[in-house]
Amino acid sequence: MNATEILAEISANDCRACIEGENILLSGPRLLPRAIVNQIREHKAELLKMLASSDAGTIPPLTPGERADIDEAIDERAAIQEYDGGLPRPEAERQARAAMRVYRYRLDYNPGQWLIIIAPGCDLNEATRCCRNRFGAERVVEVRRRGYTP
Numbered sequence: 118m119n120a121t122e123i124l125a126e127i128s129a130n131d132c133r134a135c136i137e138g139e140n141i142l143l144s145g146p147r148l149l150p151r152a153i154v155n156q157i158r159e160h161k162a163e164l165l166k167m168l169a170s171s172d173a174g175t176i177p178p179l180t181p182g183e184r185a186d187i188d189e190a191i192d193e194r195a196a197i198q199e200y201d202g203g204l205p206r207p208e209a210e211r212q213a214r215a216a217m218r219v220y221r222y223r224l225d226y227n228p229g230q231w232l233i234i235i236a237p238g239c240d241l242n243e244a245t246r247c248c249r250n251r252f253g254a255e256r257v258v259e260v261r262r263r264g265y266t267p
Contacts (some may be wrong), residue, residue: 118156120163136168144241144262163205167263177221185245187218189219199251214238220244223258233263 118126127134130153132145141157141164143149149157157164178205181189191213198209216238220233236244 118160120160120167123153123156123160124167125165126156132260133261134164136165137263139165141165141168142262148244151256179219179233183233186233187217187219187235190237194237215230219263220248220260221263222248222260224252225256225258228258234260 124134127143127149128255129147130149130196132143132149135142138177155200194207194216195206196215198204198212199206202209203214218236218239220234220236220241222234223231234244236247241248241260244258248260
């Protein structure tokens with residue numbers, strides 16, 4: 118199987134592949150069969166090149182302002198866990214960081230622009246549902262997970 122065939126299999130399983138750093142992120146409503154995942158691992162370098170050559174395969178890096186917003190959300194969540202939950206601050210911060218989920222989304226009026234949604238504890242399906250409820254299902258072009266490392 119070559120990279121083109123692997124991407125076709127990913128798509129046939131209602132999933133998407135995108136690049137984050139040197140990693141391939143997969144998103145979709147269900148897990149891919151193990152055979153496809155093994156093929157992705159085997160052909161990772163070729164897949165990274167193919168995805169990098171396509172705008173659709175890349176997620177833009179976080180801007181300093183977006184990082185500040187995420188850090189603020191983590192700090193707020195940790196403060197709530199500390200004061201309302203009675204956790205020591207280091208444990209509250211650890212749990213807040215572990216629960217942090219960041220997603221990129223695009224809307225139909227500007228499909229080239231990726232926006233960000235901070236959704237602690239949400240999975241991709243919940244984040245997609247949130248965007249569709251907020252903007253209208255017909256306007257949401259795509260939602261992808263965007264990893265966050267402090």
